[in-house]
Each structure stands twice: as structure tokens, then as C-alpha cells.
Amino acid sequence: MSAVAACAASVRDKEMSHVNPREAIGLDLGRRTVAYDDRDAILYALAVGARATELELVFERDLRALPTYGPALGLWAADALGERGLFDVSRALHGAQRLDVLEPLPPRGELELTARVANVWDKGDAAVFEVEVDCRQFRSVAAIFAPGSGGFGGERGPSAAGDPEQPPSATGSVQTTPEQAALYRLTGDRHAIHVDPAAAAAIGQPRPILHGLCTLGVVVRELARIAGAHACDLRELAVRFAAPVLPGERIEVRTWETGETPTRFAAATARGTVLSGGEVRFA
Ligand SMILES: C/C(=C\CC[C@@H](C)[C@H]1CC[C@H]2[C@@H]3[C@H](O)C[C@@H]4C[C@H](O)CC[C@]4(C)[C@H]3C[C@H](O)[C@]12C)C(=O)SCCNC(=O)CCNC(=O)[C@H](O)C(C)(C)COP(=O)(O)OP(=O)(O)OC[C@H]1O[C@@H](n2cnc3c(N)ncnc32)[C@H](O)[C@@H]1OP(=O)(O)O
Numbered sequence: 635m636s637a638v639a640a641c642a643a644s645v646r647d648k649e650m651s652h653v654n655p656r657e658a659i660g661l662d663l664g665r666r667t668v669a670y671d672d673r674d675a676i677l678y679a680l681a682v683g684a685r686a687t688e689l690e691l692v693f694e695r696d697l698r699a700l701p702t703y704g705p706a707l708g709l710w711a712a713d714a715l716g717e718r719g720l721f722d723v724s725r726a727l728h729g730a731q732r733l734d735v736l737e738p739l740p741p742r743g744e745l746e747l748t749a750r751v752a753n754v755w756d757k758g759d760a761a762v763f764e765v766e767v768d769c770r771q772f773r774s775v776a777a778i779f780a781p782g783s784g785g786f787g788g789e790r791g792p793s794a795a796g797d798p799e800q801p802p803s804a805t806g807s808v809q810t811t812p813e814q815a816a817l818y819r820l821t822g823d824r825h826a827i828h829v830d831p832a833a834a835a836a837i838g839q840p841r842p843i844l845h846g847l848c849t850l851g852v853v854v855r856e857l858a859r860i861a862g863a864h865a866c867d868l869r870e871l872a873v874r875f876a877a878p879v880l881p882g883e884r885i886e887v888r889t890w891e892t893g894e895t896p897t898r899f900a901a902a903t904a905r906g907t908v909l910s911g912g913e914v915r916f917a
Contacts, residue, residue, distance in 0.1 A: 655720050655754045655761045655780075656788045663714040663749035663765065668707045671742045674821070675699045678706065681818040682851030683808065690866070697741035701868040702851040704745075705733055705774040708767030709823055709847075711749030712778055715765055721780035725837060728846035729762060729779030730874040737771050738866070745769045755791030760784045762791060777874075794874050795911040797900040802888035808856045810844065812882040818848040843878035849885070853901050853909060856887045861897065863916035870896055870915040876907045889914075 672694040676684075679691035679700055689696045716723045739745075752766040752775060761783035767774045811817075815828040823845050826833035834842045850873065858865040879885065883903040890898040899912035 661751040699739035704772040721783040730777035732775040756788030803891040867917040873912040876910040
């Protein structure tokens with residue numbers, strides 16, 4: 635480690651040492667007007683696998699914005715949390731995501747977003763920070779999993795809902811591309827672990843990993859296909875990122891119709907489960 639890096643780490647450790655993560659519960663992360671245009675909405679759609687034939691996703695004349703673009707537009711809130719020095723940003727991962735759609739995203743326009751820390755859970759070694767982003771169109775809750783920041787005497791919070799044991803009602807499969815993360819990062823999340831082999835290795839990954847929200851966007855499109863719905867008609871979504879997806883991996887999707895809404899789902903690559911405890915509902 636260079637002298638500068640060692641000094642920065644020591645400052646960071648000192649800054650982090652006197653802050654109890656529990657004190658972040660309810661923390662106001664600010665408000666922001668986020669604008670996007672046709673090009674942004676189309677780029678997002680392409681980055682989560684839209685086809686040229688899906689004119690409502692790739693042609694400005696017919697454009698609809700995918701609801702899963704909402705949490706991506708709210709990612710500044712996780713950055714705002716990271717800047718507070720509450721956890722080691724070099725090890726944090728997007729652990730889980732919830733999305734409640736209140737009304738369709740405009741195909742282009744401005745959103746008025748507010749953000750706060752809804753909760754902080756103490757998982758022993760790790761802390762989980764729930765970052766809630768609200769606007770007229772949606773409520774998004776991103777769980778940021780921060781290894782090494784737990785053990786502060788907080789509540790443990792909910793455990794993952796296990797996936798159903800019975801055979802799935804339906805299955806699907808979607809191929810990601812080796813370039814998927816390199817493309818997706820142009821939608822706004824340029825964190826190095828998604829493109830730089832050295833940054834990925836530093837968090838113990840064999841190569842750069844896919845953004846959680848990219849995996850989600852890809853899988854929601856497949857869930858919509860399975861349900862005979864359109865991904866733009868998503869109303870409700872919750873899922874845990876159980877393990878990283880590597881760009882180029884095939885994702886197998888399983889759904890369970892339990893007779894109740896929402897529909898349960900999970901997803902796996904050849905290496906094992908990557909999404910667990912999923913719940914989804916389309917209009
Ligand atoms: C977008 C993204 C990552 C971004 C997040 C951060 C990296 C960034 C947020 C803030 C950023 C910084 C900030 O902006 C300031 C700067 C700004 C500059 O511009 C840039 C630099 C910054 C410093 C900036 C840097 C970063 O951007 C930020 C810090 C991603 O997409 S990451 C990819 C998607 N996610 C994944 O691939 C995760 C996959 N999951 C796993 O690998 C594992 O599940 C796990 C490692 C998370 C946990 O496994 P583990 O084996 O450790 O856990 P267990 O022992 O099984 O369970 C222990 C308990 O924890 C519970 N639990 C387990 N897994 C999860 C989970 N996924 N979510 C929530 N809770 C979980 C489990 O149930 C156990 O609890 P109990 O049940 O109660 O026992």
C-alpha cells in the first residue's frame with residue numbers, strides 16, 4: 635500500500651470508528667431532480683437486453699421506460715450513503731432490492747427523488763443499510779451489504795425468505811453477454827468492480843461482476859415473458875442478490891405460482907443460485 639493510500643485508510647478507519655451504524659437509521663440522504671431523455675431510456679433498455687424489434691423500448695416514437703430503470707436513477711442515494719464514512723466502501727455490495735411501482739415512468743423527463751436510510755441491520759460481521767428512494771412514480775429500497783461493519787449491537791433484521799421446495803410452475807432462461815456490464819455501466823453506475831479485473835479480484839471475484847440492477851433488469855424481462863406480461867407493466871418486485879453473476883453467464887429463472895400474488899421466483903447460473911427470495915407482480 636502506498637503512503638497516500640495508507641494515510642487515507644487510516645483517516646477512513648478513524649472516521650468510521652466513532653460512528654455507530656445504528657445512528658444512520660432515518661438519515662436524510664437528500665433530494666435530487668434527475669432528468670433523462672430518449673437516449674438514456676433506450677441505452678438502459680439495450681443494456682438489460684432489449685431487442686431491436688421491441689420498438690417500445692428502442693424507438694423514441696413509441697418509447698416506454700422500463701420500471702426497473704427507476705432504482706438505477708436513484709443510485710446516487712447509495713453513493714450519498716457511501717460518502718458518510720459509515721462502512722468500508724471498498725467491500726460493499728448491493729445485497730437486495732425492492733421496487734414498488736406507483737405510476738409509469740415517463741419515457742423522458744424529470745423525476746423528483748428523495749432518499750433516506752430506512753433501516754440498518756446488524757448481521758454480526760456485516761451491516762445491511764436499507765436505502766429508500768421515493769418519488770411520485772416509485773419507491774425503491776436498496777439493501778447495501780457492508781462486510782466488517784456489523785457487531786454494533788443493532789437488530790439482526792429479517793432473514794431471507796427460502797425459495798419454495800416444490801417444482802417450479804414455469805422456467806425460463808436468458809443469456810447475458812460478456813459485454814453486458816461494460817455496456818450497463820454507461821447507464822450511470824461506473825463502479826470499478828464491474829469492469830476492472832483488479833477491482834474485482836480485490837473483492838474476491840474471478841473477474842468483473844454484473845451490476846445487481848443489470849441482472850434484475852435482465853431477469854424481469856424474462857419474468858414478464860414467462861407471465862405473458864410486458865416488463866413495463868411491472869408493479870412490484872423484491873429480491874436478494876445471493877451471489878454475483880459474471881457477464882456472459884446464462885441465467886436460469888424459476889417461478890412458482892402459489893395461488894397468491896405476488897409470484898415467487900429465483901434464478902441461478904451454472905455456478906449456483908444468484909437471485910433468491912424473489913417476488914414479482916405485473917399488472
Ligand atoms: C451497485 C452495486 C454495488 C454498489 C454498492 C456499493 C459498492 C456502493 C454504494 C456507495 C458507493 C460509494 C460512494 O458512492 C462513495 C464513492 C463515490 C465514487 O464516485 C465511487 C467510490 C465510492 C466510494 C462509492 C463506491 C461504491 O460504488 C459504493 C460503496 C452492485 O451491483 S454489486 C453486484 C450485485 N450484488 C452482488 O453480486 C452480491 C451477491 N451476493 C453475495 O455475494 C452474498 O450474498 C453476500 C456476500 C452479499 C453475503 O454473503 P455471506 O455469505 O457473507 O452472507 P451469509 O453468511 O450467507 O449471511 C449473513 C447474514 O446476512 C444476510 N444476507 C446474506 N446475503 C444477503 C444479501 N445479499 N442481502 C442482504 N442480506 C444478506 C443473511 O440472511 C444473514 O443474516 P441472517 O439471516 O439474519 O442470519
